Amino acid sequence: MNSRRNFLFKLALSAGAPLVLTSRLCGQAPPPVKLEETDPIAMALGYKEDSTKADATKFPQHKPEMICSGCTLYQGKPGDASGPCAAVGMKIVLAGGWCSVYAKKPDPVK
Numbered sequence: 001m002n003s004r005r006n007f008l009f010k011l012a013l014s015a016g017a018p019l020v021l022t023s024r025l026c027g028q029a030p031p032p033v034k035l036e037e038t039d040p041i042a043m044a045l046g047y048k049e050d051s052t053k054a055d056a057t058k059f060p061q062h063k064p065e066m067i068c069s070g071c072t073l074y075q076g077k078p079g080d081a082s083g084p085c086a087a088v089g090m091k092i093v094l095a096g097g098w099c100s101v102y103a104k105k106p107d108p109v110k
C-alpha cells in the first residue's frame, strides 16, 4: 500500500469507521442524519426547512399548507418536530418543511 493510500486508510479508521463498525456489530442503525438545505439532494428537490420559504417561482405547485408532516414519504410520528423522509435516504427533515416531491397523505377514513 502506498503511503498516501495508507494515510487515507488510517484517517478513515480514526475518523468514523469505528463508530460505524461498532454500531453494525451491535445491530444498531447508524445515527440519523439531518437533511441540510445545502445538501445536493435537498437543493435538487427544492427542500426548505420552512415550507413558507419554498421558491414560488420555481415551484408554482407549492402551497403553504403542504408540509412534510402531511406527506406520505414522511416517517415521523404525529406531533414530532422532525422525522426521516423516504425520498432523501431517510435523512431527517423538519415537520414544517417541504420539497417538490411532496405527496399528500390520504385523508383518514371516517
Ligand code: SF4
Binding pocket: 047, 067, 068, 069, 071, 072, 073, 074, 085, 086, 087, 088, 093, 097, 098, 099, 100, 101, 102, 103
Ligand atoms: S418528500 Fe415529503 S417528507 Fe420528504 S422532504 Fe419532500 S415534502 Fe418533506
